[in-house]
Amino acid sequence: MAFACLFRDVQPALLRYLRVIAPEAAEDVAGEIWLQVVTGLAGFRGGEEAFRGWLFTIARHRAVDWGRSRARRRTVPLAQSGVAERLAAPDAADVALERMSTQAVLALVGALPRDQAEIIVLRVVAGLDAQVVARIVGKSPGAVRVAAHRGLRRLAEAVDRAGVTR
Amino acid sequence: MDGFLFPGRCGGGLDELVLDVLLDGQPLPPDVPEQAYLVAEMLACLAGPAVPGELAGQAAARAAYARAAAWAGRGAAAGVRARLAAGAAAAVLGLGGAAAAFAGALPGPVQDLAHQMIGAPPAGRAPAGRAAAYLLCGEYERALAQGPASASADASQKLAMAAGGASKIGAWCAAAGRPGLGPAARSAGNPKPQPGNAKTAGQKPRGKARGQAGQESGGKATGQAGQESRGKATGQAGPAGQESRGKATRHAGQSGTRRAGP
Numbered sequence: 001m002a003f004a005c006l007f008r009d010v011q012p013a014l015l016r017y018l019r020v021i022a023p024e025a026a027e028d029v030a031g032e033i034w035l036q037v038v039t040g041l042a043g044f045r046g047g048e049e050a051f052r053g054w055l056f057t058i059a060r061h062r063a064v065d066w067g068r069s070r071a072r073r074r075t076v077p078l079a080q081s082g083v084a085e086r087l088a089a090p091d092a093a094d095v096a097l098e099r100m101s102t103q104a105v106l107a108l109v110g111a112l113p114r115d116q117a118e119i120i121v122l123r124v125v126a127g128l129d130a131q132v133v134a135r136i137v138g139k140s141p142g143a144v145r146v147a148a149h150r151g152l153r154r155l156a157e158a159v160d161r162a163g164v165t166r
Numbered sequence: 167m168d169g170f171l172f173p174g175r176c177g178g179g180l181d182e183l184v185l186d187v188l189l190d191g192q193p194l195p196p197d198v199p200e201q202a203y204l205v206a207e208m209l210a211c212l213a214g215p216a217v218p219g220e221l222a223g224q225a226a227a228r229a230a231y232a233r234a235a236a237w238a239g240r241g242a243a244a245g246v247r248a249r250l251a252a253g254a255a256a257a258v259l260g261l262g263g264a265a266a267a268f269a270g271a272l273p274g275p276v277q278d279l280a281h282q283m284i285g286a287p288p289a290g291r292a293p294a295g296r297a298a299a300y301l302l303c304g305e306y307e308r309a310l311a312q313g314p315a316s317a318s319a320d321a322s323q324k325l326a327m328a329a330g331g332a333s334k335i336g337a338w339c340a341a342a343g344r345p346g347l348g349p350a351a352r353s354a355g356n357p358k359p360q361p362g363n364a365k366t367a368g369q370k371p372r373g374k375a376r377g378q379a380g381q382e383s384g385g386k387a388t389g390q391a392g393q394e395s396r397g398k399a400t401g402q403a404g405p406a407g408q409e410s411r412g413k414a415t416r417h418a419g420q421s422g423t424r425r426a427g428p
Contacts, residue, residue, distance in 0.1 A: 003231045007224050012216040027223060034227040038234045105212045123189050125213045130189075149185045155208060156180055156201050 003041075007034075010052065013125045014059060016102075020110050020117045022063040029066050033059050053132045056122060060136055108158060109151070116151030119144055180205070302328060303339035303347055 014033065018026035036058050044051065109117050115137070122133045123144075134141040179199040180188075187194060188209060194202055306325050309318035322332070329338035339347040 003228055004224065007227055008216070008221060011223065011227075012220040013213075015220050016212070031223055031226060034223070035230055038227065038231040041231065042235060100207060100211050102211050102214045102217055105208045108208075109212065120189075121212075124191070124209050127213075145186070148189055149182060152185050152188060152205055153180055156205050159204060159208070160201065 003038075006051075010055060013052075013121075013127075014055065016106055016125050017056065017059060017118065017121045018063060019106060020121050021060070021114065022066050023110065025066055025070075029059075029062050033062050036062070049128075049132075052126055053128060053136070056126050056128065057136050060118075108155060112151050112154055115139075116147045116154070119147045120151045123148055303335075303344040306335075306339075307344065307346060 011030070014030055015026050018029050022029050033055070037055055040054075044054070046054070109120055111117075112120070119133055119137060122128050122136060123130070128136070130141045130144050134144045137144065139147070180202060184194070184198050184202050188202065188205055191209070191213075194206060302321075302325055306318065306321040309321045322335070325335050325339070326332040329335045336345075336347050339345070
């Protein structure tokens with residue numbers, strides 16, 4: 001039962017993170033991550049915050065591995081196909097207050113530059129603090145803060161342009 | 167998205183401090199631009215409860231965990247300890263077991279194995295924190311309301327250990343935020359209904375996307391420890407085990423970032 005609670009607590013956040021950094025393979029990569037997590041879980045000593053930091057560190061490694069193996073398999077130039085395979089272009093108008101949905105906002109975030117998108121998800125969805133996020137993404141805490149701010153401003157601009165009001 | 171790469175108006179008037187507040191999920195100060203409230207709403211949505219489909223893969227993950235836990239038991243000295251480990255895993259993973267483990271309420275050797283397996287406190291320590299107590303009392307309430315008498319007797323025993331005696335359960339659970347378990351409630355088998363969300367003390371007002379849309383987490387004694395999973399547990403998070411928990415509602419705890427509505 002402990003594991004079921006753990007899974008239910010973390011899996012939505014994990015999937016949302018993976019949709020941003022490994023969009024076509026979120027569920028598959030999540031499965032690999034849980035395999036690694038359960039193997040190490042018996043020896044894990046930290047509390048909930050430490051656990052999430054650990055899990056999302058694993059998540060990023062797995063997603064990077066997936067990205068590399070995908071790049072090796074690719075037969076068309078990466079830049080071209082990356083755009084083609086993107087999730088359907090998000091519509092900022094979908095974020096109108098009365099229709100606001102998790103998926104719509106996630107799509108908007110997914111359209112941000114990758115570093116901004118993943119940092120926002122790690123801070124806001126995974127609930128990790130700036131220091132932990134900095135370690136996970138390999139940047140300084142200052143750079144993490146700048147990227148997060150840029151991302152939030154872009155989100156604000158996007159809904160502004162779409163004329164969304166409260 | 168059209169024009170997304172060409173910033174139009176600047177992210178108007180959202181200064182660094184407001185952005186930090188938004189990232190931390192803290193209540194917005196007064197006199198912030200309208201835009202800040204909209205971004206706060208978006209972030210609350212982004213971190214909202216599980217939507218259907220986001221809990222898929224649980225069965226496969228749980229099967230992998232059961233195998234890993236059984237293996238950890240076998241890794242210790244064989245023979246008696248291995249049997250004890252299998253029994254401990256069953257206790258830990260069964261109804262109330264994990265909550266009892268974190269409350270330090272299992273019998274000594276079993277508690278020590280839970281300590282090794284899931285990082286629960288080792289035997290001999292005082293019950294850990296209000297959160298564990300809240301969970302344990304919640305398990306018991308649900309067992310009283312739904313389960314067979316054997317489940318509630320079991321949960322009652324664990325609670326008595328944690329609380330320091332059966333007569334202390336009511337007060338102990340009340341202190342942990344579940345006041346419906348006084349002696350009258352227990353003997354009548356009819357506890358007052360409690361709010362469903364198990365919010366642990368100290369949780370951030372907005373934050374992690376938790377799978378708590380209307381869920382009841384108790385009631386299912388699965389006891390899967392030590393069980394070899396037959397069939398295809400390949401770690402692929404397929405749709406098996408998808409749990410539809412009714413309407414996903416927004417986290418009540420996010421109200422701090424919203425202005426009082428019109």
